[in-house]
Amino acid sequence: xxxxxxxxxxxxxxxxxxxxxxxxxAWVNSSVCQTLKASGGLEGESFRWYFFKRVSDLAANKxxxxxxxxxxxxxxxxxxxxxxxxxxxxxxxxxxxxVFDSGTLSRxxxxxxxxxxxxxxxxxxxxxxxxYEPDPEERGTYWATRFTDTKKIFSYNAVSYYDxxxxxxxxxxxxxxxxxGPANDSCPHLELSENIIGIQGSLFTETTRTTDHxxxxxxxxxxxxxxRAWHKASWESLPAGEQRDKQLHNDWSSFxxxxxxxxxxxLDKINVxxxxxxxxxxxxxxxxxxxxxxxxLVVQYSFDAGNTWExxxxxVSVSDYKYIIWLRxxxxxxxxxxxxxxxxxxxxxxxxxQPTIDYIASNMDVxxxxxxxxxKYGDDLFKVDFV
Numbered sequence: 001x002x003x004x005x006x007x008x009x010x011x012x013x014x015x016x017x018x019x020x021x022x023x024x025x026a027w028v029n030s031s032v033c034q035t036l037k038a039s040g041g042l043e044g045e046s047f048r049w050y051f052f053k054r055v056s057d058l059a060a061n062k063x064x065x066x067x068x069x070x071x072x073x074x075x076x077x078x079x080x081x082x083x084x085x086x087x088x089x090x091x092x093x094x095x096x097x098x099v100f101d102s103g104t105l106s107r108x109x110x111x112x113x114x115x116x117x118x119x120x121x122x123x124x125x126x127x128x129x130x131x132y133e134p135d136p137e138e139r140g141t142y143w144a145t146r147f148t149d150t151k152k153i154f155s156y157n158a159v160s161y162y163d164x165x166x167x168x169x170x171x172x173x174x175x176x177x178x179x180x181g182p183a184n185d186s187c188p189h190l191e192l193s194e195n196i197i198g199i200q201g202s203l204f205t206e207t208t209r210t211t212d213h214x215x216x217x218x219x220x221x222x223x224x225x226x227x228r229a230w231h232k233a234s235w236e237s238l239p240a241g242e243q244r245d246k247q248l249h250n251d252w253s254s255f256x257x258x259x260x261x262x263x264x265x266x267l268d269k270i271n272v273x274x275x276x277x278x279x280x281x282x283x284x285x286x287x288x289x290x291x292x293x294x295x296x297l298v299v300q301y302s303f304d305a306g307n308t309w310e311x312x313x314x315x316v317s318v319s320d321y322k323y324i325i326w327l328r329x330x331x332x333x334x335x336x337x338x339x340x341x342x343x344x345x346x347x348x349x350x351x352x353x354q355p356t357i358d359y360i361a362s363n364m365d366v367x368x369x370x371x372x373x374x375x376k377y378g379d380d381l382f383k384v385d386f387v
Contacts, residue, residue: 002062014065014092017055019072022048048072049081060087067092070107073116078107083115090117094200098122098161099144100179101169108161109188112195121200124148125156125164126225128203128217132275137339139207140217146171154224154252158199159236162187199229212273219267219274220259220294227255260294268333276338279329283346286319288312292329302326306340321345 005012027033027047036042042050052066052073059066066088073093074080083091093116095108112118120126123144130148131140138147145167157163165174180187190196201222208214235247267274279299281290290299290312299312306326310316318325322345329338 012064014067014090015055015059016067017051017072018068019048019052020069020096021071046075049075052081053085056086056088056091064088065090065092067094067119069094069096070111071097073111074107078104078110080107080111080114080116091115092117092119092197094119094121096121096123096127096202098124098165099169100165100167100174105162105165105179106186106188109190112193113188113191115192115195117195117197119198119200120158120161120196121202122156122164125153126199126201128201128221128225129205129207132221132277139213141204141207145169148221150221150224151252153201153221154227154255155248156199156228157236158196158228159232160240161190163240199225201225215273216275219272220263223259223263224255256294260292260296264294264296265332268331268335273336276329276331276336278338278341279327281325281327281341281343283318283343286317288316288318288325288343290316290327296332297329298332300328300330300337302328318345 001015002012033047036050037047045053052068056066066086070093073091080093093111095111095118097104097107108118108120108122125145125148127144127148129140130142130145131138132147132149134142134146140147162179165179167173203214203217205214208217233247233251235244235251238244238247264274276297277293279290279292281288281299281301283289288301290301292299300309301312301316302309303321303323303325305324309328311330325343325345326340327343328340330336
């Protein structure tokens with residue numbers, strides 16, 4: 001393996017042995033493992049630790065560092081292996097499981113504080129195989145989060161890691177007390193910040209079938225990933241609140257302009273089939289107002305179910321149109337388009353002038369009766385089935 005890397009002029013410096021989600025019973029029926037355990041070869045530790053120690057010894061003999069997913073470098077629970085017995089100079093952990101409901105939020109900083117070099121690869125923001133939108137037409141898995149769009153990756157805060165945890169798997173918001181616990185014991189403080197050495201985006205290909213699908217998942221998400229990996233924004237160091245949100249919003253707007261006017265045309269020239277996002281649209285006062293996510297892309301609309309398309313240059317009058325409007329975004333070279341989205345026209349509502357409202361109010365007679373069910377039913381209130 002070392003020789004192959006040298007032939008490619010990419011010297012091997014670190015051996016990644018995997019270790020992700022190994023089944024707990026993987027070695028239960030292994031006679032070799034049982035013999036090892038009976039002989040005392042585990043030295044009171046687990047098979048997982050034994051494997052890590054053996055691989056570390058082999059790597060050290062070749063002057064290599066060792067890396068693995070977080071699962072392969074810890075005991076059951078959230079306790080990392082003690083590195084005092086590791087012969088390698090560095091042990092690099094890829095921290096991925098930050099799903100709040102898994103109870104694993106503390107792992108990332110626990111590893112860093114115990115001497116591991118940590119690569120942030122968190123599933124809720126940095127897994128590129130999750131769909132861009134919570135829409136059945138968007139390809140991707142959704143076990144870690146319902147969706148991960150480009151803005152979510154761009155908004156990832158590597159400086160204040162816990163601030164990335166906003167929702168439960170159900171989508172319900174995570175409260176401050178839930179996040180770190182009443183005594184703040186679920187959120188250990190980062191004591192050795194120098195041990196956070198980078199960010200990784202991961203694209204697993206269970207749902208990726210073609211090269212176009214691959215590019216669709218990667219771009220423009222990976223551009224936002226590079227921005228977060230190579231640049232520390234001023235808003236990352238601010239406490240959560242209005243000021244940080246404002247700076248993030250301005251930063252995102254600037255990023256969108258750069259992507260739309262510079263990066264997407266470059267990708268077009270080298271035939272990278274990035275995702276063309278559907279447009280945003282609303283009907284207001286008889287006008288169709290549209291906007292692309294990235295400036296430079298063009299919004300199109302159709303009144304005849306996609307038989308003909310028109311570019312939307314500014315507001316489009318739709319005051320007399322009462323049917324579904326089809327919308328899509330096209331690239332500047334007109335070679336590719338987003339998926340089609342539909343906009344239902346608002347229901348017709350007659351305009352009512354203020355004198356009419358005043359007349360109705362002055363002549364309206366309102367009567368109501370308060371029914372107290374407890375007084376009626378007493379202690380039997382909660383035994384009654386109300387219809």
